[in-house]
Amino acid sequence: MKSFLAKKGQVEQKWWVVDAENAVLGRLAVKVAMTLMGKNKPIYTPHVDTGDFVIVINADKIRLSGNKTQSKTYQTYSMYPGGQKIIPYARMMERHPERVVQLAVRRMMPKSGLGDDMFKKLKVYKGPSHRHAAQKPEKMEL
Secondary structure (H helix, E strand, O other), X not given: OOOOOOOHHHOOOOEEEEEOOOOEHHHHHHHHHHHHHOOOOOOOOOOOOOOOEEEEEOHHHOEOXXXXXXXXXXXXXXXXXXXXXXXXXXXXXXXXXXXXXXXXXXXOOOOOHHHHHHHOOEEEOOOOOOOOHHXXXXXXXX
């Protein structure tokens, strides 16, 4: 019996819409990352992008569990002396709620060129509307 390996042109990619309202960030990110990688499909192949496109709406209404709203921080470093920035979760949600979801999903993706290509299929929007109605996305339940 031979193993099945998907090839680049053979994979059918669908579009999904996820409503992040009252969803827990980590649980949402796991589901989205698995869909972007294609791990929820029987044709999953590690070296081929078998994943689907995912649109996340209402990113500003996501929530965290436990005490993380007060303690979670995002850290960046510019590689210059004194270039470290630590941004609290509350300020990140005020300014860039889409980036909170993107960072959570990105950190669950493979750290490679293929992971970068998979991550480009994620579209995150602050409010309830998006620009991808022409692709006829289906609703994904969490």
